[in-house]
Amino acid sequence: MTLLSSIIALVIGFIVLIFSAHKLTDNGSKIANIYKISPLIIGILIFGFGTSAPEIFVSLLAAFEGTPELAVGNAIGSNILNIALVLGITAMILPIEVNIDVIRKDGLFLIFATLAAGLLLWIGKDLSRIDGFILIILLAIFLWITYKDQKKDHHKFDNLSSNVDINQKKETWVKLFFALIFLLASAQLIVFSATKLADYYHVSDLIIGLTVVALGTSLPELAVAITSAIKKQHEMIVGNIIGSNIFNTLAVLAIPGLISPLKLQKELLITDYFYMLGLTIALAIFFLYSPVTKMKDTISRLEGFGLIILLSIYIYIRFLV
Template identity: 45%
Template structure:
């Protein structure tokens, strides 16, 4: 038990440090290459912080633990919206630009509904995995189109607060931060999973809680660091992009490698919670004028996550 606890602590420390460097490199790269911070958040940061989920999903699928992979994808999305955005908004209220409200958030909702259609039969097969991967390509294309059509004055406003680093140094911190993010997350998840398994917790619940929270910590660290640096677009784009990656990339892996059936509760409880939180996020952004996620709404999201964990606990022990 000692080694898993040490892995948990050291993984968390490295995670926080690498997230700060990763955001620094990502923001500077956005400025140097003329890319908007939102596009960086939706692509580079989102893929980087989803790397732990992708790795865990691949390892779980190849070892016959596909239910852990599914739990990881759904649980991470629930954690990203309720825990990551909730805590980030509590620290620094997040403005939501009209472009995000009209394009990226509806795209996330559409992908979430598509994922529900594919698992409605409580089975994830190879055809489902192929459809999800095709959807990933469509989403990447749309991200690029969205940012090309963004108003130039909005992009200029974003770039004013970006750090100034030469290309070589910016890319260095981007890569170093990304590598350590992935490694520290793996270390943290291993330690947490070993502790959970020793207590006799099911693989699905481990995927929905311990592994999901562990693999969502990069998103939490990167989003909080971005918000504190006033890079709100990276914080919002990171969560939206990461949730899309989790559904179309992470969840596609078990379908492609080892098609699996799943318990009805996965759809009836966990998917429904994820879909409900996605609708809630969109509603919160629409409610405020101008659109934003306030501290009060961040508190509601964080409380919703605590309630979800209580629900999992009560259903597990009953």
């Protein structure tokens, strides 16, 4: 693949990504309306898992090809970008307001999952098959809790932009499915072409995972978040980020452990993991009490800008110092 063809593929990937993210968000809203499902649950399960599929695919591919460090870097890098970049940019476009009572349990589970994963990584300074198995068990517990909560939850809906007749269920599911397929395909095209561009610089698998691949696989979350913000589907934004980060922390990290166990670099444990943990805790603080707006449940434009600054600091410390 030549330099020019890589750039063209990258541009095409971005165009398809934006279009498919718009369709995914629109039809996800319709599904929530038809089945009386909380938009938060749609964000966590359909968008959270769906937009984490690129990370899962890359993790599987990297583990089977003997480059598990790329998979680990992808998981941690994607979580950092989901919070600092995705939420940062989205909040700068439109302040994010969410009912903290609705997201509290899932947010706390994300913090718990992040701490649990960190503990497993620090024990032995590796990612073993036992670690991978434990992470998968935690993911199963999260899915079970989410399912049980949805059965007893009578949610007060956001104002949906699309009113859907019940007879349109099949058509809506088909559109949602193809939107997700195109979203994932465009993300893979972006990752592939961007990785080819990065090869010119001869950087390590871990660095590629933390940067190019993490950015590419976080693009679905960014596209979904921005389109959700425009449609004022605030709970879908947060549900998407929380769900995606939970899947990244538990599923994407588990895969290299189960398939190709590895020793971890010191920099990954000291810098990358703790930055991810700090951003996860900061996210919870933003929603519990906004230091800028003095209000609960809000990430303001200024705080979104602050998240971008934190990402810039991380990039400077990790890659430029």
